[in-house]
Amino acid sequence: MKTDQLIDLLSSGAESVAPRAAERRLSLTLLLGGAGAAVIMLGVFGLNPQLRALLSVTDFWVKMTFTGVLSVAALVTTLRLARPGDVVGGALWWAVAAVAALWTIGADALADADSGRRVATLMGHTWRTCPFNIALLSAPIFVATAIALRSLAPTRLREAGAAAGFFSGAFGAFVYGLHCPELAAPFIGTWYLLGIAIPTAIGATFGPRLLRW
Amino acid sequence: MAAGYTLMQNPQRIARPVTESTLTANPPNDALSSREARLSALFKSALAGDAVAYKTFLTDASGHVRSYLKRRLQRTADIEDLVQEVLLAVHNKRHTYDVTRPVTSWLFAIAQYKLIDHLRRRRHDAHTDALDDDFAASEPDGEALAADRDLARLLDTLPERQRLPIVHVKIEGLSVAETSRLTGISESAVKVGIHRGLKSLAARIRGAG
Numbered sequence: 001m002k003t004d005q006l007i008d009l010l011s012s013g014a015e016s017v018a019p020r021a022a023e024r025r026l027s028l029t030l031l032l033g034g035a036g037a038a039v040i041m042l043g044v045f046g047l048n049p050q051l052r053a054l055l056s057v058t059d060f061w062v063k064m065t066f067t068g069v070l071s072v073a074a075l076v077t078t079l080r081l082a083r084p085g086d087v088v089g090g091a092l093w094w095a096v097a098a099v100a101a102l103w104t105i106g107a108d109a110l111a112d113a114d115s116g117r118r119v120a121t122l123m124g125h126t127w128r129t130c131p132f133n134i135a136l137l138s139a140p141i142f143v144a145t146a147i148a149l150r151s152l153a154p155t156r157l158r159e160a161g162a163a164a165g166f167f168s169g170a171f172g173a174f175v176y177g178l179h180c181p182e183l184a185a186p187f188i189g190t191w192y193l194l195g196i197a198i199p200t201a202i203g204a205t206f207g208p209r210l211l212r213w
Numbered sequence: 214m215a216a217g218y219t220l221m222q223n224p225q226r227i228a229r230p231v232t233e234s235t236l237t238a239n240p241p242n243d244a245l246s247s248r249e250a251r252l253s254a255l256f257k258s259a260l261a262g263d264a265v266a267y268k269t270f271l272t273d274a275s276g277h278v279r280s281y282l283k284r285r286l287q288r289t290a291d292i293e294d295l296v297q298e299v300l301l302a303v304h305n306k307r308h309t310y311d312v313t314r315p316v317t318s319w320l321f322a323i324a325q326y327k328l329i330d331h332l333r334r335r336r337h338d339a340h341t342d343a344l345d346d347d348f349a350a351s352e353p354d355g356e357a358l359a360a361d362r363d364l365a366r367l368l369d370t371l372p373e374r375q376r377l378p379i380v381h382v383k384i385e386g387l388s389v390a391e392t393s394r395l396t397g398i399s400e401s402a403v404k405v406g407i408h409r410g411l412k413s414l415a416a417r418i419r420g421a422g
Contacts, residue, residue: 002293002297002364003275003293003296003297003300004272005364006297006300006301006364007268007271007272007275007300008268008384009364009379009383009384010267010271010300010301010304010383010411011259011264011265011267011268011271012264012382012383012384012386013264013382013383013386014259014262014263014264014267015262016260016261016262017260017307017308018308019260019312021308021309022308022309022311082309083309083310083311083314083319084306084309084318084319084320084322084323084326085314085315085318085319085320085321085322085323086311086314086318086319152306152308152309153302153306153309153323153326155322155323155325155326212330213302213306
C-alpha cells in the first residue's frame with residue numbers, strides 16, 4: 001500500500017529525460033578535467049619548447065597515440081561501468097593491444113641500442129619525476145570523473161573506481177606528453193604506465209566509498 | 214575497506230552478477246522476452262514523459278523486484294523497504310538507462326546493487342551493535358521508523374523548499390508554475406526542490422532501513 005503511494009508520487013508529473021545523459025556527463029568530464037590538467041601542465045611544467053619540431057617526429061606521435069588510445073579505452077570502460085547492467089565489453093582489449101604494440105616497438109629499440117645505451121633508453125632523463133607528474137595531472141580529471149560517476153549509477157564500485165582512475169591517469173599522461181621530452185617507447189611503456197597505475201590504484205582503493213549511492 | 218569484499222562470502226547467487234542467463238534460470242524463455250518487451254516499451258514511453266506508462270512500469274517493476282528479493286532475503290520485514298529503495302533508485306537514476314540495452318538487466322542490476330548494499334549495511338549494523346550495545350539504545354530508533362514508515366512522515370522530515378514542491382506538484386498535481394505562485398519559490402527552484410527532495414527521500418529510506 002505504501003509502495004503504491006510511492007509509485008504515485010514518482011510517476012505523477014513525470015518529465016521526459018534527455019537521452020544519452022551518461023555520455024554527456026562524461027564528455028563534460030573530459031572537457032573540465034582536461035582543462036584542469038592542461039592548466040596545471042602549462043603552469044607547473046610548461047609546454048615542451050621543441051613541440052613544433054616534435055610534430056614531425058614519428059616517436060612523438062607514437063607516444064600521443066598510445067596515451068590517446070588508452071584514454072579512449074578507459075573512458076568507454078568507465079561509461080559502461082557507470083550504467084547498471086551494462087556489459088564492460090572489449091574496450092579494455094584496446095588498451096592491452098596498445099601496450100603490446102608499444103612494447104613491440106620498444107623491444108626493437110632496446111635490441112637495436114648498444115648494450116651500454118639500453119639502460120639509458122629505458123630510464124631517459126626524467127624517470128624519477130615522470131610517474132608523479134602524470135599522477136598530479138590526473139588529479140583534476142579524477143575529481144571530475146568521480147563527480148560524473150556519482151551522478152550516474154555504477155554498481156561495481158571498485159571496478160568503476162579503478163576505471164575512473166585509469167582514465168584520469170591515461171588522459172593525464174596524454175596531456176603530460178605535450179610537456180615531456182621523452183620519446184623512447186621503452187620509457188613510455190614503463191614510466192608512463194607506472195604514472196597511470198597510481199590513480200588507477202587510488203580509484204580501486206577508494207571507489208567503494210567514493211562512488212556509493 | 215574490507216567491506217567491499219566481505220560480500221563475496223555470501224551465498225553465490227547474491228554475489229553472482231545478474232545476467233540474462235541467471236535470469237533465465239527461473240521463468241521460461243518466452244515469458245522473459247515478453248516481460249522485457251513490455252517493460253522496455255513502458256519505460257521508453259515513461260522516459261519520453263508519459264506518466265501513465267511510468268506508473269504502470271513502476272508497478273510492474275515493483276512486482277518483479279519484490280519476487281526477486283523474496284527469493285534472496287530471509288527477513289520479510291526488509292523486503293518492502295528495499296522494494297521502495299529500488300524504486301527510488303530507478304527514478305533518481307533513470308537517466309543512466311541505455312535504450313539499446315535490455316531494461317530488465319538494468320532494473321535487476323539496480324535491485325542487486327541495493328540488495329548487496331542492504332546486506333552489507335545490516336552486517337555492519339550488527340557489528341557495531343555488538344561493539345557498543347550501550348550506545349545503540351540511545352540512538353534514535355531507526356527500526357521503528359522503518360517498520361512504521363509513512364510517506365507523509367518521511368516527507369515531513371524534508372526541508373520546506375523540497376517538501377512543498379513535492380507535495381504540490383507530485384501529490385496534489387499542481388503545475389510547476391502554480392506551485393511557484395502558491396509558495397513564492399521560483400519555478401526553477403521548484404524543479405530543483407523536487408529533484409533534491411526525491412534524492413534525500415531515497416537517502417532517508419536508506420538510513421532508516
